[in-house]
Structures are given as structure tokens and as C-alpha cells.
Amino acid sequence: MNNWIWIGKFVIVIAAALVLGETLGSLELFRSTTLGTPKVTAGSLVRFFGHGGALVLLFMLGQRLTQQIRALDGGMARLADPVLALITLIVTASAYVVLMKFSAPFLGDSVRALLDWTFVLGILAAAVWLVWALFHNSEAVMEAIGKSGKAKTG
Numbered sequence: 272m273n274n275w276i277w278i279g280k281f282v283i284v285i286a287a288a289l290v291l292g293e294t295l296g297s298l299e300l301f302r303s304t305t306l307g308t309p310k311v312t313a314g315s316l317v318r319f320f321g322h323g324g325a326l327v328l329l330f331m332l333g334q335r336l337t338q339q340i341r342a343l344d345g346g347m348a349r350l351a352d353p354v355l356a357l358i359t360l361i362v363t364a365s366a367y368v369v370l371m372k373f374s375a376p377f378l379g380d381s382v383r384a385l386l387d388w389t390f391v392l393g394i395l396a397a398a399v400w401l402v403w404a405l406f407h408n409s410e411a412v413m414e415a416i417g418k419s420g421k422a423k424t425g
Contacts, residue, residue: 275339277335278332278336281328281329281331281332281335282332284328285325285328285329285332288321288322288324288325288328289321289322289325291321292317292318292319292320292321292322292324292325293318293321295314295317295321296314296315296317296318296321297314298314300313301313301314301317302314308376310376311373311376311377315372315373316373318372318373319369319370319372319373322365322369322372323366323369323370326362326365326366326369329358329361329362330358330359330362332358333354333355333358333359333362334355336354336358337351337352337354337355337358338351340354346410346411346414347411347414348411349408349410349411350408350411350412352404352407352408353401353404353405353408353412355404356397356400356401356403356404356405357401359397359400359401360394360397360398360400360401363390363393363394363397364390364394364397366390367390367394370386371386
């Protein structure tokens with residue numbers, strides 16, 4: 272559990288999902304093939320799956336990172352909650368962008384407004400959770416900042 276090499280594996284797969292989604296989505300075949308409406312192409316679907324998959328993997332990375340941090344001894348284990356809250360905030364805000372890029376042509380005004388407000392509330396909840404986790408675990412956060420500052424100077 273003390274081995275951190277798995278982070279590199281996640282980063283490689285996340286990068287591969289993003290690069291493949293963009294590369295395949297930009298191919299002429301994918302750009303010219305439509306999905307019922309000219310506004311939605313196979314390329315946009317491939318990008319949606321690539322970006323969405325990368326976000327799922329990022330959330331899984333955050334979950335595993337949180338478990339590994341909790342397994343640490345001492346005050347450093349208290350960094351797990353702020354890390355998970357930060358990852359959740361990033362994933363939630365990014366998920367809105369990914370979802371809107373793909374689904375906007377399908378949504379009516381009322382559904383779009385409902386989806387917008389759902390994400391507004393979700394992003395605000397994640398932000399409040401992050402602030403609360405930072406406040407509640409401020410000693411551990413300050414200790415981690417102090418250790419990183421000493422490592423740079425020493």
C-alpha cells in the first residue's frame with residue numbers, strides 16, 4: 272500500500288483517454304458522420320466518451336489516493352478529506368463542461384435550466400465541502416505545506 276507507482280498508471284490511462292478522444296474525434300470520418308442531427312457528430316460522441324472516461328478515472332484516482340493517504344500514520348492521514356473534496360470539485364465542474372459540449376443540441380430550455388441548476392448546486396456543495404474539509408483539517412494542511420517548503424529549501 273505504500274507504493275505510489277499506481278498514480279503513474281492512472282495518469283497514463285487518463286492522458287491516453289483524452290488524446291484518443293481528441294485524435295479520433297478530429298478524424299474526417301468521425302467529423303462527417305452525424306447522429307441524427309448535423310449538430311451532433313460521431314466525433315463529438317468519441318470526445319464525450321474520452322473526456323467522460325478520463326473524469327471517471329480521475330475520480331477513481333482520487334478515491335484510491337484518499338485510501339492511501341488515510342493509511343498513512345499521523346496527521347498526514349487527515350489530508351484525505353481535503354484531497355477527496357478537491358477531486359470531487361474538479362470532476363463535478365469538468366463533468367458539466369463535458370456533458371454540455373455533447374448534449375446541448377438535445378436539450379430544451381427547461382431541461383437545460385434544470386441541468387444547469389443541478390450542476391450549480393453540485394459544484395457549490397463540493398466547494399463548501401472543500402472549505403469545510405480544509406478548515407476541519409487545517410493543522411494537517413499547514414503541516415503538509417510546511418514539509419513541502421522545507422523540502423524545497425533543504
